[in-house]
Amino acid sequence: MTSSSDVLPASRTGARLTLTDAGLGHPDAPVLHGVDLDVAGGEILTVVGPSGCGKSTLLRTLAGLLPPLAGEAAQDTEPLTGPSADRALVFQEDALLPWRSLRANVELPLAIQGLSRTERRSKAESWLARVGLAEQARQLPHRVSGGQRQRAQLARALAPAPRAVLMDEPFGALDAQTRAGMQELLVDVLRGTGATVVFVTHDVEEALFLGDRVALLGSGGLSALHDVPRPRDRTAHDDPARVALRRTVLSSLGT
Amino acid sequence: MTRNAHGADRLPPRRPRHAGRFAPRYPRRYGRFALRLASLATALGAWQLLTGLDVDLWLRFSQFPTVADVARAFADRLTGPDYWTDLGDSLTRILSGFLLAAVLGVATGVLVARSRLAEDLLGPLVEVIRPIPAIALVPVAILLLPSDEQGIVFITFTAAFFPVLVSTRHAVRALTPVWEEAVRTMGAGRLRILGSVVLPGALPGIFGGLSVGLGVSWICVISAEMISGQYGVGYRTWQDYTIVNYPGVFVGMVTIGVLGWITSTAVEILGRRLTRWLPRTSYVPGARAPRRKPGAPTAVPAAPATEKEVPHDQLV
Numbered sequence A: 001m002t003s004s005s006d007v008l009p010a011s012r013t014g015a016r017l018t019l020t021d022a023g024l025g026h027p028d029a030p031v032l033h034g035v036d037l038d039v040a041g042g043e044i045l046t047v048v049g050p051s052g053c054g055k056s057t058l059l060r061t062l063a064g065l066l067p068p069l070a071g072e073a074a075q076d077t078e079p080l081t082g083p084s085a086d087r088a089l090v091f092q093e094d095a096l097l098p099w100r101s102l103r104a105n106v107e108l109p110l111a112i113q114g115l116s117r118t119e120r121r122s123k124a125e126s127w128l129a130r131v132g133l134a135e136q137a138r139q140l141p142h143r144v145s146g147g148q149r150q151r152a153q154l155a156r157a158l159a160p161a162p163r164a165v166l167m168d169e170p171f172g173a174l175d176a177q178t179r180a181g182m183q184e185l186l187v188d189v190l191r192g193t194g195a196t197v198v199f200v201t202h203d204v205e206e207a208l209f210l211g212d213r214v215a216l217l218g219s220g221g222l223s224a225l226h227d228v229p230r231p232r233d234r235t236a237h238d239d240p241a242r243v244a245l246r247r248t249v250l251s252s253l254g255t
Numbered sequence B: 001m002t003r004n005a006h007g008a009d010r011l012p013p014r015r016p017r018h019a020g021r022f023a024p025r026y027p028r029r030y031g032r033f034a035l036r037l038a039s040l041a042t043a044l045g046a047w048q049l050l051t052g053l054d055v056d057l058w059l060r061f062s063q064f065p066t067v068a069d070v071a072r073a074f075a076d077r078l079t080g081p082d083y084w085t086d087l088g089d090s091l092t093r094i095l096s097g098f099l100l101a102a103v104l105g106v107a108t109g110v111l112v113a114r115s116r117l118a119e120d121l122l123g124p125l126v127e128v129i130r131p132i133p134a135i136a137l138v139p140v141a142i143l144l145l146p147s148d149e150q151g152i153v154f155i156t157f158t159a160a161f162f163p164v165l166v167s168t169r170h171a172v173r174a175l176t177p178v179w180e181e182a183v184r185t186m187g188a189g190r191l192r193i194l195g196s197v198v199l200p201g202a203l204p205g206i207f208g209g210l211s212v213g214l215g216v217s218w219i220c221v222i223s224a225e226m227i228s229g230q231y232g233v234g235y236r237t238w239q240d241y242t243i244v245n246y247p248g249v250f251v252g253m254v255t256i257g258v259l260g261w262i263t264s265t266a267v268e269i270l271g272r273r274l275t276r277w278l279p280r281t282s283y284v285p286g287a288r289a290p291r292r293k294p295g296a297p298t299a300v301p302a303a304p305a306t307e308k309e310v311p312h313d314q315l316v
Helices: A055-063 A102-112 A117-130 A146-158 A176-190 A204-210 A240-253 B029-052 B067-079 B082-114 B116-129 B134-144 B148-173 B177-184 B190-228 B233-242 B246-274
Strands: A017-026 A029-039 A044-048 A070-075 A087-090 A164-168 A196-201 A213-218 A221-227
Touching: A017 A055, A029 A055, A029 A070, A029 A221, A044 A055, A044 A204, A055 A087, A055 A164, A055 A196, A087 A146, A102 A117, A102 A146, A117 A146, A146 A164, A146 A176, A176 A204, A196 A204, A204 A240, A213 A240, A221 A240, B029 B067, B067 B082, B067 B246, B082 B116, B082 B148, B082 B190, B082 B233, B082 B246, B116 B148, B134 B148, B134 B190, B148 B190, B177 B190, B190 B233, B190 B246, B233 B246
Parallel strands: A044 A196, A044 A213, A087 A164, A164 A196
Antiparallel strands: A017 A029, A017 A070, A213 A221
16 A cells, blocks of 8 residues: 555645544444554545445544544644534535525525625635636525536535545436536536545545545455555546556456 | 428427416416405305205204394494404404414423423323313413413413424424434534524424314414303304393304405415425425326327338337
């Protein structure tokens, strides 16, 4: 296993997230044991694994929603004590507040940060425009499509400039075409933010497309960690190194 | 008509196929208003007919005041001084009791739903007091409170408090957990979560409790006024009954009905305004598909109808 910190340039703003010999899960249902993970600042780490292997648990622990049962979870060597605006979480399910318009949803984290009304409005509108929702800004979530709701979630997560973005199968419920569009949009909007990304998915293709590294979860722990070949062309699906990695990942997952 | 790629006739633009099935063939706004008015008028007409003709079958309408008697009594009341005092007194009592119950019921409901300590401390107390009908608390009100007026407000408050509390508690517990987690990961504190997630998310349930609570409040304010009031619609209605002024009793009943209707409509309108975000179903109960006139052309689906018209590679 190679650490990506020596491969990737250190980010100015991305948070370094670490798990050290961590046991994860609920006290009455532990899922993962002895997890060692070091996500460098600005890195995109994708996490794949079969259903129920603890992908979401890993993410919720990094978000600070779930304390580790053993070991330590830390951000920049500071142990996590709970959720923080530094680490935004994007959910698979619809986590927009249904009584707020898309714009008001994006404004919420900015309001929590204490931004003035005009500042947060203009910031929210520019982020909604960036994810292609300028026209729908004043719509309620149930009035727009599933893909548009996920775009709004993405805007809400990125608007307060978090140092890490944790994404829990955010495109899992979308159709293939929308999903491909969302992946490209994600790469586009992440460019320049410098944020660290941990992206959980069950789709190996998606993991290879997005990740700088791919972590495999299975049998109660972290089973492997692979660097995605570089220099990377995300569209080069038939690149021999990528094909070999895909084969390795799929065989590790037992599919 | 034009022909499409498959050679099938394309129909000129028409209403979407589902429009006939789901769009209501139901009177529009004014039509519905007329329907409601007609329903009331029919009930009044039947009442006047049965009492005017002194119908005495199994039900005895001969002792019953006619609509005209009640209307005359109503007109007399409206011009007298007591009616408006009664109305004002009853409304003040119900509004004080109900608003107090709304505020405290929502606060206690949220507290019990969100805090285990509050649930342990208040839960058993609530469950023991809740089954007691509010009107059975009249002796408690008389013993505890220095004036009858406060006693009536207390009874009204107790009546609405429990439905509001229980609905709020259920609504808060049923909140989608991911909403709160999302806001927590934005760095929100407890108060922010309360104001941004818990209260707005629980509003539909809270308004259910407020509607039920208001209804029970009216029952109890009128009953309490009958027992121990001075002035008030309930007091006046009971007074009329004791002096065998039946048209007066009906004036009281109609007044209570109208007041209850106005206040519950106000709560419902406020509730609908505040929960406009709820996705509403497009299904209209009782709506029927329009009947096709005999001889009218059958709606032909735009897709090819027969196998012959479908290219072979599309047959499955």
